[in-house]
Amino acid sequence: MLFQTSETSDKLLYALMSQTIIPRPIAWVLSDNGDASYNIAPFSYFNAVSTSPPVLYISAGKKPGGFKKDTWKNIEERSHFVVHIPSVSDVTAVTETSASLPFGESEAAQFGIALNAESDWPLPRIANVPAAFLCKRFDIIEIGNQAMILGKVVSTYVSDTIATLSEGRLLVDPIGLDPLARLGNSYASLGELLNG
Numbered sequence: 001m002l003f004q005t006s007e008t009s010d011k012l013l014y015a016l017m018s019q020t021i022i023p024r025p026i027a028w029v030l031s032d033n034g035d036a037s038y039n040i041a042p043f044s045y046f047n048a049v050s051t052s053p054p055v056l057y058i059s060a061g062k063k064p065g066g067f068k069k070d071t072w073k074n075i076e077e078r079s080h081f082v083v084h085i086p087s088v089s090d091v092t093a094v095t096e097t098s099a100s101l102p103f104g105e106s107e108a109a110q111f112g113i114a115l116n117a118e119s120d121w122p123l124p125r126i127a128n129v130p131a132a133f134l135c136k137r138f139d140i141i142e143i144g145n146q147a148m149i150l151g152k153v154v155s156t157y158v159s160d161t162i163a164t165l166s167e168g169r170l171l172v173d174p175i176g177l178d179p180l181a182r183l184g185n186s187y188a189s190l191g192e193l194l195n196g
């Protein structure tokens, strides 16, 4: 099958891309509602962009009424946000936090997600998630109905339980990280590890 974009609906294009560009990592994003509550939502259109400076992106769409998703709105209005790498054990909470709550309602409170205060940072981090990037908005590029939200990584948290640093060489254990991945509408875990 060959799909000409000009003759293919957005729904089909989404199905094509989201089921073939797989597996995708998941960014579990905490952003600031501006009223001392926090929004949490997963985004699988997510990846690293550059290392120097360290920049990552997530791509957020709009809600059915045409309004920007809360994560997009929050990062546009308040620059700090935190991108977590959820583990397979977080799958239920990740799915729950994709529910569209009215703006300003906190997924953290609604779904009982524990947060850890972070020193020298205005936002907390989701507790028990092994890796997180503390980011500041770098840029927001609107592409059609989506926004490519670029975040500059100000600091990175990796749990001591999965990382070792010896003579400047960092090793993160992928099995310990156990990252949750997105495939179409389902999820996957790491499969067999292959030597590069």
Ligand SMILES: Cc1cc2nc3c(=O)[nH]c(=O)nc-3n(C[C@H](O)[C@H](O)[C@H](O)COP(=O)(O)O)c2cc1C
Binding pocket: 026, 039, 040, 041, 042, 043, 044, 045, 046, 059, 060, 061, 062, 068, 069, 070, 071, 072, 094, 095, 097, 098, 099, 100, 101, 182
């Ligand atoms: C695993 C997973 C990945 C998702 N990836 C994206 C994504 O890349 N972009 C997007 O706009 N929505 C994505 N969604 C849907 C959002 O999480 C959902 O619309 C959420 O309500 C947005 O929250 P917010 O309005 O609080 O920002 C994903 C949902 C799940 C479960």
